[in-house]
Amino acid sequence: MGKRLWVERNKDGSWDAFSDEGAHIKFGKGRGQFTPGDLTKIALAACGALSSRFAIEHTLGEGKGAKIVVDGTYDDESDSYLNFSEQVTIDATDAGLSDEEAAKLKERVTRHIEKGCTVMHTYTKETPVRMEVTVRK
Numbered sequence: 126m127g128k129r130l131w132v133e134r135n136k137d138g139s140w141d142a143f144s145d146e147g148a149h150i151k152f153g154k155g156r157g158q159f160t161p162g163d164l165t166k167i168a169l170a171a172c173g174a175l176s177s178r179f180a181i182e183h184t185l186g187e188g189k190g191a192k193i194v195v196d197g198t199y200d201d202e203s204d205s206y207l208n209f210s211e212q213v214t215i216d217a218t219d220a221g222l223s224d225e226e227a228a229k230l231k232e233r234v235t236r237h238i239e240k241g242c243t244v245m246h247t248y249t250k251e252t253p254v255r256m257e258v259t260v261r262k
Contacts, residue, residue, distance in 0.1 A: 139153035171193075
């Protein structure tokens with residue numbers, strides 16, 4: 126079983142998400158807040174960032190990473206995303222890589238993300254969600 130996560134509503138209409146390990150994020154539909162759809166895209170970008178970290182740091186040095194931008198095509202009718210587009214940009218301008226080294230880094234990063242990104246694996250297949258509603262009184 127994975128780590129336990131939950132959300133709670135705030136009086137101002139925003140929400141807080143928590144983990145049993147102490148993580149916290151605020152979200153909602155107000156100005157300056159991430160929506161659940163935003164968090165879906167953030168999860169994909171974050172997974173790519175963490176999955177690619179080793180390959181990038183191995184080539185460019187500790188603390189280096191990619192900027193990952195995720196866009197999605199949203200369909201109002203089905204209230205769902207039809208697809209996502211992920212752009213991974215690695216700033217290697219200071220590394221003096223040859224064309225061959227840059228190509229190898231690109232290949233390694235692609236392999237690491239495709240192999241290690243649980244979110245990408247989840248989004249690319251049908252993923253059933255089981256829901257149970259309980260009303261405590």
